[in-house]
Amino acid sequence: MLRFDTDKMKDLDPTSLQHLAPLHGVLMGKEIVENWKEVEQFQARPDDVYISTYPKAGTTWMSEIVDMIFCEGDQEKCRREAIYNRVPYLELRIPGSPSGVEQLQVAPSPRLVKTHLPIHLMPESIWDKNCKVIYVARNAKDVAVSYFFFHNMVKALPDPGPLDHFLNNYNKGNVSYGSWYDHVNGWWEKRQEYRILYLFYEDLKENPKREILKVLHFLEKEMSDSLVDKIVQHTSFQEMKNNEMVNYKTIPNEFLDQSETSFMRKGIAGDWKNHFTVAQNEIFDEEYNRQMAGKNLHFRTEINVNI
Ligand code: A3P
Secondary structure, three states, X not given: OOOOOHHHHOOOOHHHHOOEEEEOOEEEEHHHHHOHHHHHOOOOOOOOEEEEEOOOOOHHHHHHHHHHHHOOOOHHHHOOOOHHHHOOEOOOOOXXXXXXXXXXXOOOOOOEEEXXXXXXXXXXXXXXXXXXXXXXXXXXXXXXXXXXXXXXXXXXXXXXXXXXXXXXXXXXXXXXXXXXXXXXXXXXXXXXXXXXXXXXXHHHHHOHHHHHHHHHHHOOOOOOHHHHHHHHHHOOHHXXXXXXXXXXXXXXXXXXXXXXXXOOOOOOOOHHHHOOOHHHHHHHHHHHHHHHOOOOOOOOOOOOOOO
């Protein structure tokens, strides 16, 4: 296994990575854009499983669920490595550390792969090999809040400024990975063309067992009811918050500063209500309605129970 080298991160000034650049109309980290060929030419394998999301939609949560499924519910096996080594991040490029592609090239099959790429930027080989992709979407407002806090933690992302300023950039797609609207709609529109399981964070929150059963079915795997319950328990927010193999506490503070906010921050649906002002919400709704007009993709911005 080619481990992502967290020690090497200490030698780097994370602010040197803050620069974003456009790639086919989508803003992304400059390092990714400059080395795009490596991702574009990535060779998929038919038994790869991709976990795709717009950032902050529940990537780590779904990654742990899928790894638990592949480990047949064995928690100890899942603790073998940090999540970024068990589920390499396809397009990630940090100087001095192995890239996501380099990690994946030497990873044994079946590989689990994380990506935040919009569908039109996915390497062609993934579709040629008819790979399965689990896409997790989360409502725009909670993603915006989570992404805002994340920008304050990750020193390699641009300074988000005040929330007002960030929301404006976010709604314009002026952030890393571009527009949330384009991302969720792009994947939604192609979900029947390829082998894509399109899930929602809010549904997972409301009834994790029901959604994990959908994942099992999609992956053509069977599991006893008690093992499914074990996965639900192991991947609950509280468990994951305390699990060093998924809570990113192994990333140096200089890169990911969790002193004020944790990566496992709140883990609920509807937290935006604690952060948006009435005016911000009105502006957001107006923009949302404009950009989602005519789409048959619907999100819940709150749920009755946050288990
Ligand atoms: P919040 O910042 O709203 O708390 P990603 O993994 O895509 O970066 O997403 C991170 C978001 O998912 C964070 O949201 C994090 O708390 C939440 N999350 C991670 N694990 C979770 C879990 N087991 N249950 C619910 N939410 C979870």
